[in-house]
Amino acid sequence: MFLRGISGGERKRVSIGQEILINPSLLFLDEPTSGLDSTTAQRIVSVLWELAQGGRTVVMTIHQPSSRLFYMFDKILLLSEGNPLYYGRGSNVMDYFASVGYSPSLAMNPSDFLLDIANGVASDESMKQDDIKEALVGAYKTNLVDNLQAEIREHGDQVNSSDSRDRNKNVGDWPTTxxxxxxxxxxxxxxxxxxxxxxxxxxxxxxxxxxxxxxxxxxxxxxxxxxxxxxxx
Structure with a gap:
């Protein structure tokens, strides 16, 4: 008589739950949603998002996220052959590419659309892939690079002010003994x-x-x- 074992998705959920029960301050996850249906994947990512909001650091990779999962991302960095095409909020990415003349011909998953864009595939098949990539890199330099530099400068000012406060407290070179x-x-x-x-x-x-x-x-x-x-x- 054969006994039914647990499926791959059940094994993945048990493994993730076991790691969460340990209550770690830093949690690494390698594609936790692979092999799961969209509803289960949504629940898992929501739990991880709540953990991150509670002060824990969650680092994970994700493969082919659904539209609901995609719009949970705070920031998106899109690269094509090492060149940045977009950096900003995930909720604004489709509007940005539509504003520069690239939008899907039919409703589709944003992650699939971004993958096509990064490979130079657009609805206008008359354009060459290299021309599409060059146009998107030029649009990024024109529209987004200034905002990114301002954000970096703001973050640098915050780090410098924090370092100056630490120096005033006579903190040593190392945070731990x-x-x-x-x-x-x-x-x-x-x-x-x-x-x-x-x-x-x-x-x-x-x-x-x-x-x-x-x-x-x-x-x-x-x-x-x-x-x-x-x-x-």
Whole structure:
């Protein structure tokens, strides 16, 4: 007699629920809506959106979102061969492309339309793909780049003011102490290696590498941080 197991969608929902129950401050999700129907995907993204609104950081990738999911995105960055075509609110993206002369010939999912636009495919089949891409890059530089630069400057001013307040409070170079960092990394390492078998050779290798890394970072100048990270790789 065969027993029915759980489906792929049920397994995905259980995995996501299990991660949420841990109550993490940072949550990584790789395409959590793949293989799910639109209603279930909407519920999952809504729960994740509420978690993000509550102060948690949620980083996820999404594959072929529905129209409802698409309009939940705060910001959209559309690239074509490394060139930006759009940056702004997701709710305004269709109106923007319509204003520059590119709109779908029939009602369609905005994510599908943006994918076509990024590949130089438009309703006007007489235009070449390279010409469409060049026209969209030119429209971005004319209409959106100034707003993006203003937003970057505003964000930079906020960061600088925050840094000045921190300096006034005599905060050190590092937000956490050496002991706090050591405890976090030790706990993570033990969780990852709890099922591994250790030998004297492996323990010795780890201790030697840890000692060499300690010498590399000991009393180091923060200005050489990038060089030290490169040496580790």
């Amino acid at each position: 050496w002991w706090q960092q050591f405890c976090v990394l030790l706990e993570r390492g033990l969780k990852e290696r709890r099922h591994d078998s250790f030998s004297g050779l492996k323990v010795g290798q780890i201790l030697v590498v840890a000692f060499l890394c300690g010498l590399l970072w000991w009393k180091s100048d923060i200005s050489h941080l990038q060089d030290q990270i490169g040496l580790l790789f």
